[in-house]
Amino acid sequence: MAKKKEAKKQENTSNEFQGYVRWFWKLFLGGILAVVMLFLLASWGVFGELPDYTVLENPKTNLATEIISSDGKTLGKFYFNDNRTPVSFDELPKNLVDALVATEDARFYEHSGIDARGTLRALVYLGGKGGASTISQQLARQLFVGVRSKGLDKYTQKVKEWIIATKLERQYTKEEIIAMYFNIYDFGNNADGIRSASSIYFNREPDELDIKESAMLVGMFKNSSLYNPRPHKNPVGTKNRRNVVLNQMAKYNFITEKTSDSLKALDLGLRYSPQSHRDGIATYFRAYLDGFVKDWIKNNPKPDGEKYNLYGDGLKIYTTIDSRMQTHAENAVEKHMPRLQAEFDNQNTPERNATAPFLELSKSDVEALMQRGMRQSERWRVMKKAGKTDKEIIASFDKETAMSIFSWKGEIDTIMKPMDSMRYYKKFLHPGMMSMDPLTGHVKAWVGGMNYRHFQYDHVKQGKRQVGSTFKPFVYATAIDQLHLSPCYKMPRSQITIEAMKFGNPNPWTPKNADGDYAGELTLEAGLAGSVNTITARLMDKVGPQPVIDLVKKLGVESEIPAVPSIGLGTADISVYEMVAAYATFANQGVYTKPVMVTHIEDKNGTVLYQFTPESRDVISEETAYVTVKLLEGVTRSGSGARLRRTWMPKTGPYPEIITGYPYEFTNPIAGKTGTTQNQSDGWFMGMVPNLVTGVWVGAEDRATHFRSISYGQGASMALPIWGMYMRSCYEDEELEISKDDFIVPKKLTIQVNCATYDSGDEEADPSEEIPDELDF
Incomplete structure (x- = not known):
């Protein structure tokens, strides 16, 4: 039982x-x-749409358009929200890849998208000993899934990540997945992708990152908002997170413990370089480029008929700007302009000038000028668009408001009436500068102003101002071309009245010399070196204004120029852009070459979409061009440009170098010309060496804002110092290969240019031979 x-x-x-x-x-x-x-x-x-293979092959990401300098540097980018420029795996340093694998997915090269061991561990410990997301899964989430979900959706999202991760592993190599992961991540502060992040946080290209920099950026993958290295954010937390990455690298034998410990003791080494449309290098040039490319896009659709997206298609714009020369140009402006502005402010205090910063204006004139400025302002435009009445808008200009204003010592946060801020900004002197290779037409530097964030008006191509005596070489060149004159030819410096009726102008013209000296006679070389007005007037009387205008038009000047004799002294308004191209013709042996800013444009795959076509034309003979250059060399030997040869620094006054010149110590041939308008509102200097022509203008927004005296208000004080400092920096940078040679002498030179041997028996016309009173023109 x-x-x-x-x-x-x-x-x-x-x-x-x-x-x-x-x-x-x-x-x-x-x-x-x-x-x-x-x-x-x-x-x-x-549980939601999954990407098919066509989408997996071409993941949709917004790619910024990259602006690339002639020396291969990124000048800036065009983008709306995503400042992203992709890089290939080969452009990533080994230490950066090692840091990622050690921290995010140690068995990355062993699995096929899902780490079984990691997943099991996460299930057993409910995530207490780390998550199970592989690099491929994290990439899947970034590309196709989105932000982390909560509740039941959290699990369905994970399933979608697994599916997409395995598809990615079949579609791409491990190296391509890593590159995509680095390219897609948002590192904060407009740093989309590793290319932007390395540039913004360390001012480097990705392949230049060292171990500790790589570790910091990889550490930011955990949470770029939390681990933000900027001083006012979370530098301590970011450093701690970086050190965790270094520990992981040592744990998996990518670096030694000793190396890890030594690197953990170092600071972050941040070199924060923000990137935005209003910050960085060549901001004014980039603004010009924005319009240039948009115009090109209008007329050049994609093969399927759609328009290119400047801000999302990842175009590459290859420019002629040299980043080194651009930096030298901006540095020269930043060094000279604060000193010039300080002297201007010293001379135009309210005590010394009741209508400061304006001169020669009554209070009623100033009031009218400010009223015009108010109606032309951005504030007026925005408020008018918002439906405000004129009365409401005008009242707003007298209400104090918080604002950030420009100063040469940095931005100032203040409370000010908009009308007072307008007057404050009216006092500032502005620069415009362009540098160009005369042979190729390649523009090497473009400085349209001093701070694009506060002053968007471009003084290179957009602005046009009276050019003063920098126009005189065009008169001389016309006379040399038509009359075959030598620089040694002498003319009286006495006063002359031109009966302008023969030129279609009813008013007689009697120019005056700045120094009031009308005695004796001068060679053409001395006349141009001293910028003697009566010598220029006599030449103008012989050739007439229309041939001069015809020459200037052939030299690329599109600005309107009236056919009157007084244009010889520079009364016409012309841009820096036009003047540089015109002067470059003299340096280029009489051949005009249209300025070039963009060499070619590529799409994101490297396909060339645009290739520039050079535009050039013969304008004057090699001989005429060379003789004009020799005349301009005289300006820097004995004229207003002679301070470029100075080898010492004066001791008197707070900024004596503005007037007397910095110790530039140039000894090589330089052709140049200063220019000053009658009331000292515009200062110019045009300077040339055989392979570089540079023009500089300085002046205020309103011509009623200017220096009282010629000492500070002349081109030699306002503009020439910028040229001198720029060229000195260019010469010190030997890689640029800026010429110190003589200008090329024509093979057939029939005009005598050496005045020391002018009377030595050379077989040419007597320099005192009568010039015909009139020419047929």
Whole structure:
């Protein structure tokens, strides 16, 4: 009986165990079936659409258009929200890849998108010992899934990540996945992708990053908003997170413990360089380029007929700007302009000038000028667009408001009436500068102002101002071309009245010399070097204004120039852009070459979409061009440009170098010309060496804002110092290969240019020979 009970008990136990086994297999198989069904449902799109293979092959990301200098540097980018420029795996340094693998996915090269060990560990410990997301899964989330979900969606999102991750692993190599991961991540502060991040945080290209820099950027993958290295954000937390990455690199033997410990003791080494449309290098040039490319896009659609997106298609714009020369130009402006402005402010205090900063204006004139400025302002435009009445807008200009204003010592946060801020900004002197290779037409530097964030008006191409005596070489060149004159030819410096009726102008014109000296005679070389007005007037009387205008037009000047004799003294308004191109013709042996800013444009795949076509034309003979250059060399030897030869620094006054010149110590041939308008509102200097022509203008927004005296208000004080400092920096940078040679002498030179041997028996016309009173023109 006992045996039967025992057998029955064992049978029941066996049945019970078999029941557990059956339940186990049911649960196990059911679980597998559920997982399979979950994956099938997810792949069928039940939990949301999944990308197909065509999308996987071309993930949709907004790519910034990159502006590239002639020396291969990134000048800036065009973008709306995503400042992203992709890089290939080959452009990533090994230490950066090692840091990523060690921190985010140590078995990255072993799995196929899902790390089974990591997933099991996460399930057992409920995520307490780290998550299970592989690099491929994180990339899937960044590209196709989106931000982390909560609740039930959290699990369906994870399933979608797994599916997409495995598809990515089949579609791409491990190296391509890593590159995509670095390119897609938002590192904050407009640093979209590793290219922008390395530039913004360390002012480097990705392949230049060292171990500690790489570790910091990889550490930001955890949370770039939290681990933000900027001083007012979280530099301590960012450093701690960086050190965690260094520990991981040592743990997986990518670096030694000793190296890890030494690097952890170092600071972040941040070199924060913000990138925005109003910050960085060549801001005014980039603003010009924005319009240039948009115009090109209008007329050059994609093969499918759609228009290119300047801010999202990842175009590459290859420019002629040299980043080194651009930096030298901006540095020269930043060094000279604060000193010039300080002297101007010193001379135009309210105590010394009741209508400061304006001169020669009555209070009613100033009031009218400010009223015009108010109606032309951005504030007026915005408020008018918002439906405000004129009365409401005018009232707003007298209400104090918080604002950030420009100063040469940095931005100032203040509270000010908009009308007062307008007057404050009217006092500032502005620069415009362009540098160009005369042979190729390649523009090497473009400084349209001193601070694009506060002053968007471009004084290179947009602005046009009276050019003063920098126009005189065009008169001389016309006379040389038509009359075959030598620089040694002498003319009286006495006053002359031109009966302008013969030129279609009813008013006679009697120019005056700045120094009031009308005695004796001068060679053309001395006349141009001293910028003697009566010598220029006599030449103008012989050739007439229309041939001069015809020449100037052939030299690329499009500005309107009236056919009157007084244009010879520079009354016409012309841009820096036009003047540089015109002067470059003299340096280029009489051949005009249209300025070039863009060499070619590529799409994101490297396909060339645009290639520039050079535009050039013969304007004057090689001989005429060379003789004009020799005349301009005289300006820097004995004229207003002679301070470029100075080898010492004066000691008197707070800024004596403005008037007397910095110690530039130039000894090489330089052709140049200063220019000053009658009331000292515009100062110019045009300077040339054989392979570089540079023009500089300085003046205020309103011509009523100017220096009282010629000492500070002349081109030699306002503009020439910028040229001198720029060229000195260019010469010190030997890689630029800026010429110190003589200008090329024509093979057939019939005009005598050496005045020391002018009367030595050379077989040419007597320099005192009568010039005909009129020419047919």
